[in-house]
Amino acid sequence: MWIYLFLGMYGLAMTFILLYSFAQANLLWHFFRFKRNREPMATLDDPDLPKVTIQLPVFNEKYVVQRLIEAVCNLEYPSDKLEIQVLDDSTDETVSLVRESIKKHTETNIKHIQRKVRTGFKAGALKEGLAEASGELIAIFDADFVPDSQFLLKTVPHFKTQEIGMVQSRWGHLNENYSLFTRLQAFALDAHFMVEQMGRNAQHAFINFNGTGGIWRKTCILDAGNWADDTLTEDLDLSYRAQQKGWKFLYRPDVVSPAELPPVMSAIKSQQFRWTKGGAECAVKHLKQVLRGPFPFSVKIHAAAHLLNSLLFIAILVVSLSSLPVWWGFYQGLISPHFFKAAALFLVGFVLIAAVYFVANLSLAGYSRKGLLRYLWELPVFLSVSMGLSVHNGQAVWEGLTGIKSPFIRTPKYNLENKNEGWSGNVYHLKNVPATVYVEGGLALIFLLVVVLSVYTATYEMILFHAMLAMGFGTVSLASFRGPGKTASSLTTRV
Incomplete structure (x- = not known):
């Protein structure tokens, strides 16, 4: 029966999300076991400092x-x-x-x-x-970064150990309180730079140079085959090549490199497209070699989760679209209520993912009451907007997996830290509106209609999920239409 086809698609996509959440839970466990990668800070009068x-x-x-x-x-x-x-x-x-x-x-x-x-x-x-x-050492900073003045004195001592090839610092945020979108990006990035990077590094799994805010040993770059432009994430690509060669990477969460977050949706989308497509390209390029390599099983599992994490957007899109006929099937009595009760197992995945974001963000806030209150509204909004990006990012992942090439589109920088500043007149602002924006708007209307019908028919089992999808697709679509003449005032939020 056709309804079971959609139920199967829904179940497979939710299973992928659940398995990914188990990998995240393991990283969270090792986050608490992370031993600080500290060395005595170098002094300016040390004659042995490398160039x-x-x-x-x-x-x-x-x-x-x-x-x-x-x-x-x-x-x-x-x-x-x-x-x-x-x-x-x-x-x-x-x-x-x-x-x-x-x-x-x-x-x-x-x-x-x-x-x-x-x-x-x-x-x-x-x-x-x-x-x-x-x-002898190569430090890299993108244009929107403002590095800590002691960055080199804190990181250079690690290279006394000859097998160390790269040291990565944690990104800070110059403008995280500028708007709702900068807050949500900080919310996501903090989970990566706290739980994910620390959890992987604690168990000697593959971590990645994040493209900036890190320092390399020059011989490591050359030994790994130098920089390559066959993926959109040259940083992730070189990271995997170097670590497969046996080089060790270290992560320093206590060394912070502040940077600017994109304040508008068009800039966020250009960055997200490059990251997700590049991640998929690196999965095609490296996953098979890593799985066949002489690495511990846990390292292979986390490498697979790391390289395939962009597939989450395709999984979310499949879950979202297949949930419509599944909801209709339950309403019409075509699907047994027992299936819906069994699907409650998938809630475990969302609880685990919520725990990762909880620990990452509250650990930086000192587990304060203010941090908790902020987390309680940020998590559902973040999940909604992330689901709203599934069409745009899903296209990027598909292109990366199928080998469709596209140019490197830079993320515009705005130099906006004050909430009263707008981006009017920024000559780098991306003004084009891709077709996916209209798809996002259409899906927002569809899920909003389903929410109304759920209330009318008293079928509340999936109403929260569909409400979040309506909000997410609607927010992403409407924000994508905002022109360069708009200020940030209507998108700012008090935090």
Whole structure:
């Protein structure tokens, strides 16, 4: 019977989410067992400090590039052992702003590197800069970062151990209280940088360089095959290649590298598309090798969960769409109520995922009452918006798995920290409205109609789920139509 086809799709997708939640629960367990990866902080008068090259990949970043250069020039490290490369692929006034900033720091060894042919996007820039880098260690910061002035003194000592190939810091957030969307992004990223990175590192599983806010051993990059541009997440790709070569990575959650969060939906979507598609591309490229490699079973399981986590968006989309005929089947008596009672098992997955976000966010808030109250409203809103992104991100995952290539689309930077500031006039703001936005709007209306019908027919079993889907798809769709002339006022929230 056709209704059981949709019930099977619903069950399979929910099973995938449940299995993923078990992997997350294991990371949460090891989060509590994480031993701080600390070394005595280096001193400026240490004669054995290695030379460090800091790479700053930049492409049309006129709003933030001078702030970045100023912060990097203020890093505490012997000037004779520090080299800064501004890898500038810009085609606008960013070029002149970089030159202006360099003139203010004549005492610092800063090189303004401009490629004649901009191939390979960020990976290509990093690779070309690496060929000229004189440092034994390579630190990387994206344009929207403001690194801790003691970043190098805190991370460099780890490289006394020869097998250490990379040290990653935790991202902080310069503008997490700017709007609802920046709060939700911080909510998600904190779970990754607390529970996931710490949980994996505690059990020596694969972790990833997050593209910025980390420092590499140059020989590790070269031994792993250097930067490659065949995926949209060159950082994840190189991380897996290096660790498969035997290099060890360390995570320092106590070293914070603050950065800007995208304040508008179009920028969030461009970033999400690149991350999810790139993750799927890396799964195709590396998962088979890792599973066949000489790694412990637990490491393979977490690598699979890590590389396949973008599939959650396809699973969520399948669950969402198949829930409509399943709901109708229950209402018409085509499906036994026993199936619905059995489906309660899947609630375990959501409880486990909620626990991960609970610990990650409240641990940073010191398990305070204020942090708890904020968590109680953030979790359902975050889950709703994440489900609302399933169409957009599902397309990205599908393209990544099937080998469809697309260009590297940068995430616009806005340099917005004050709630009273808007993004009116930002020349990098993405103005196009893709077709998926209309699909999201249509799904919001469909699920809203189902919620109304559920009330009318007194079939309340799935009403909360459908209400969250209506809110999520509606929020994502409406926010995607917001133009560059809008301010943040209507999206800000008091936290």
